[in-house]
Amino acid sequence: MKVSFSVNDKTVESDVEPRTLLVDFLRNNLGMTGTHVGCDTSQCGACVVHMDGRSIKSCTLLALQAEGREITTIEGLAVGDKLHPMQAAFREEHGLQCGFCTPGMIMSAIDLLQNNGDPTEGEIRDGLEGNICRCTGYHNIVKSIQTAAKAQ
Amino acid sequence: MYRFNYEAPTSIDGTLTALRNNSEAKIIAGGMTLLPTMKLRLASPDYLVDINNIQSLAGITKNNGSIVIGAMTRHADVASSALVRDCIPCLANLAEAIGDRQVRNRGTIGGSVANNDPSADYPAGLVGLGATLVTDRREIEADDFFTGMFETLLKEDEIITAVRFPIPKRAAYMKFPNPASRYAIVGVLVAETSNGVRVAVTGAGSCVFRAQAMEVALENEFTPHAIALLTLDSTKFNEDIHATAEYRGHLVNVMARRAVSALT
Numbered sequence: 001m002k003v004s005f006s007v008n009d010k011t012v013e014s015d016v017e018p019r020t021l022l023v024d025f026l027r028n029n030l031g032m033t034g035t036h037v038g039c040d041t042s043q044c045g046a047c048v049v050h051m052d053g054r055s056i057k058s059c060t061l062l063a064l065q066a067e068g069r070e071i072t073t074i075e076g077l078a079v080g081d082k083l084h085p086m087q088a089a090f091r092e093e094h095g096l097q098c099g100f101c102t103p104g105m106i107m108s109a110i111d112l113l114q115n116n117g118d119p120t121e122g123e124i125r126d127g128l129e130g131n132i133c134r135c136t137g138y139h140n141i142v143k144s145i146q147t148a149a150k151a152q
Numbered sequence: 153m154y155r156f157n158y159e160a161p162t163s164i165d166g167t168l169t170a171l172r173n174n175s176e177a178k179i180i181a182g183g184m185t186l187l188p189t190m191k192l193r194l195a196s197p198d199y200l201v202d203i204n205n206i207q208s209l210a211g212i213t214k215n216n217g218s219i220v221i222g223a224m225t226r227h228a229d230v231a232s233s234a235l236v237r238d239c240i241p242c243l244a245n246l247a248e249a250i251g252d253r254q255v256r257n258r259g260t261i262g263g264s265v266a267n268n269d270p271s272a273d274y275p276a277g278l279v280g281l282g283a284t285l286v287t288d289r290r291e292i293e294a295d296d297f298f299t300g301m302f303e304t305l306l307k308e309d310e311i312i313t314a315v316r317f318p319i320p321k322r323a324a325y326m327k328f329p330n331p332a333s334r335y336a337i338v339g340v341l342v343a344e345t346s347n348g349v350r351v352a353v354t355g356a357g358s359c360v361f362r363a364q365a366m367e368v369a370l371e372n373e374f375t376p377h378a379i380a381l382l383t384l385d386s387t388k389f390n391e392d393i394h395a396t397a398e399y400r401g402h403l404v405n406v407m408a409r410r411a412v413s414a415l416t
Contacts, residue, residue: 001158018158018200042188043332045254054228054257060187061258064158065202111253115232129334130252 005066007032008076016063023047025063026073034074034103038132045131048104049073055111057130074103077110086110086148095144097135105131109145118149153190160202164209164288164311167201171309174199179311181224181263184255209262209313212236217319219243220286223262223312228253230261242323242341246277249327251334262312265297268304268359270390271335273327275360278315280341280352281323286314301358320345324411327355328403330394337395340407342366342415344374351408356389356400366408375416376409 004013007030014029026032026049035058038046042060049058050072077084083091086106096102105128112119112127119127124142133141157174161167171177178197180186181204189195203209209224212233219239221230230236230247237244250256250264250273264274265285278285278294285292288311297305306312320343327339336355340363343350349370351363369378386401395403 018156019153040191042184042255045252048254055254056257057254060183062158062183062187062200062202064160065183065204067160108253127253130254 001064003064003067005068006070008072009070014063018062018064020063021059022049022061022063022066022071023058026058026071029063032073032075036100036103038100038104043130043132044101045104045108045128046101048107048131050107050111053114055108072107074106077106084110085151086113086145089148089151090141090144093140093144093147095137095141097133097137101131101133101135105133105141109141109148112145113149113152117152119145121146154193154196154198156190156197157199158202159199160205162205162207164206164313167203167206167311168288168309170199170201174201177201179203179266181266182226182259184251184259184263185267185269186263203311214239215316219317219319221261221315221317223314224260225262227251227256227259227261227264231256239319240281240317240323242325242343243277243281243317246273246325246341249273249329249334261315265315266304266306266312268298268302269335270301270358270360271330271337271339271355273325273336273339273354276325276336276339276341276352276354278317278352279360279362280325280343280350281317281320282343282345282347282350283318284316285312286316287312291316295362298360303359318345322415324414326407326410326414328407338400338403338407340404340411342370342408342411344415349374353404353408356384356386356404358388358390363404363408370412374412376412379405379408379412 036046038044042057047059177199180200180202210222213220227247227250283294323343325341327336338355341352349367351366354360366379386397389397389400391397
């Protein structure tokens with residue numbers, strides 16, 4: 001079936017099987033491998049992208065369901081060489097260990113600050129409920145988001 | 153996932169036509185349960201009718217002393233609605249505690265109640281608050297709607313369009329969540345309504361139910377003490393790796409008392 005939507009401000013058009021998941025479409029059809037597949041059961045959050053500005057798990061959305069929508073992935077955050085403030089904060093605070101969960105963490109963190117510009121540590125930890133870091137590196141991830149919130 | 157065909161109508165009529173033309177069709181709302189179930193091949197509908205493009209199904213309004221929530225309203229929107237926070241704060245809290253942020257951004261009230269998972273939060277919300285379900289053809293009281301594990305009164309081609317909540321005098325929802333999924337191991341909603349006290353329990357049994365003995369006791373005296381010694385028969389309660397039936401029975405009382413404490 002035909003599908004057309006925007007990915008990082010560029011229109012993409014394609015012919016997909018209805019069962020194609022958005023994350024597979026991004027990775028396999030568009031070659032955008034920044035969005036990861038961790039658990040593939042909507043638990044871990046490695047696949048989080050934004051659809052019309054809200055964080056969603058792209059392993060639990062059909063590519064066809066993005067029709068006419070605006071998708072933002074981790075690749076769409078930096079402007080040229082200039083990192084998004086959240087990416088810069090993760091770099092500054094070393095908010096990653098192996099890095100596998102990082103794209104999803106950053107996409108969720110941006111949505112978190114959109115909804116709550118000045119979160120407490122507890123609110124950050126609650127807000128990351130849908131993202132799992134298998135290295136258990138939450139401490140610096142929380143610190144990164146606090147730094148990004150202050151920089152706003 | 154097995155192959156399927158897909159259609160996203162923009163009207164209720166279009167949805168009904170799609171459902172009637174495809175006997176194995178299934179509606180997809182937020183998809184937070186259906187898609188994972190299809191990925192595990194536990195469900196394999198050969199036709200998906202996506203109702204996400206029907207604008208009239210989403211939104212929250214106040215009408216004649218009731219809050220009316222469109223079936224496709226996302227959990228995140230119920231949680232952040234000033235109207236819901238103002239009139240039925242416990243419903244906003246209930247929505248806020250479902251799954252995680254990303255699930256709440258997609259999951260819908262209509263999808264949750266149509267699925268009727270025995271551990272879902274919304275069934276307790278609807279039954280506890282004495283809500284009415286509005287479908288494309290009729291109205292159904294929440295007390296009648298939930299008929300068993302994953303079973304409801306909905307016909308194969310029937311679509312929930314909205315849920316109407318009468319505004320209670322006071323109400324609180326307390327749940328003991330599974331720490332991983334945030335589903336309720338046990339969740340209890342206690343409400344004082346114009347028609348008396350209602351106590352609805354999710355997670356404990358095969359389907360949401362009302363704890364009548366607690367309602368009677370609280371009607372007499374609305375204090376945690378009034379129900380402290382009331383134990384429910386837990387022999388038919390759910391039992392899994394997370395909790396035994398007996399433990400769930402114990403939790404019902406604890407959650408009910410916490411809900412009453414929050415209101416007194």
